Amino acid sequence: MCAEKLTDKDSTILPETVVSMYRAQGRTVVETSSCWWYNAYGQKRVYFSFPPHRWVTPERDELDQVLRINGAFAVRFISPPDPELNQSFIWTARKPYTIDSLSSNNRSKVRRGLKQCTIRQITFEDLASLGQTAQRDTLARLGKDMKGIVASSHMEQSPAFEAWGAFYENELAAYVIILKVEDWVHIQVNRSANEFLKYYPNNALVFTVTDHFLNERGYAAVSYGLEPLTRMESLEQFKLSMGYVKEAVTQHIVFAPGLRILVNPMTVRLVELSARLLKNNRRLQQLAGLLRYP
DSSP, rough: OOOOOOOOOOOBBHHHHHHHHHTTTTTTTTEOOOOOOOTTTTTTTEEEESSSSSSOOOOOOHHHHHHTTTOOEEEEEEEEEOTTTEEEEEEEEEOOOSSSGSOHHHHHHHHHHHHHOOEEEEEEEEEEEHOOHHHHHHHHHHHOOOOOOOHHHHHHHHEEEEEEEETTTTEEEEEEEEEEEBBEEEEEOOOOOOGGGGHHHHHHHHHEEEEEEEEIIISEEEEEEEEOOSSSSSHHHHHHTTOOOOEEEEEEEEOOOOHHHEEESSHHHHHHHHHHHHOOOOHHHHHHHHHHHO
């Protein structure tokens, strides 16, 4: 089936619009001279710079301002690439982006997925009722704690967020939640139901959404996220095969003053060794990831 696409052109979504929505959700947001800082779902004590694609070089007093928030233990941000510092990357797709941008194997999967699935934008209300199986199955595959879909009436009302789904015979086989801010689109959530993976809904969905925002709605870039704290080879391979590339950045994680004394070469080495031995301990893997970018 053909993908149903929107044809509207977006006006630029300002960061202030998204920040207002985050605050309406009850999340903590702090503004400093460089950017905004917010606590992300799943990492409520780590504050991320916002917008997530913007390179920033905050002063120490800015970081201390954020780290004084009750319960904060670290801030995370990116700055221009510097080979002498913490080399990292952000997954990005830019124009020209076509079916030929994909690996040969994925071109076949996308074509088969588009024949068997309908791709369209959906409401967050529909997502909450139709997407629970995809949410549960994906979190189980990733070994994460089971949580409901992170969607709210605030997202529905905000022009910055959209939900897109891949449907197989009226069943929601896969979905993504995207954030639009400035001239970037960020794929923030990607979930899929086990039952329908053989129909390649993820391949068809990610290709359609990326193509749509780059080529039809004129965004400069679509991001599939920063280098994660815990790496998954299969997920990295999927992003690469879908035409995304690793754009170099310097990634920083700065700990609160009370924790900095505990971060030294000896403790870092100990955590790294423990993470290698206990590969299924997710919290330990995340801690090792945090310590990778001192």
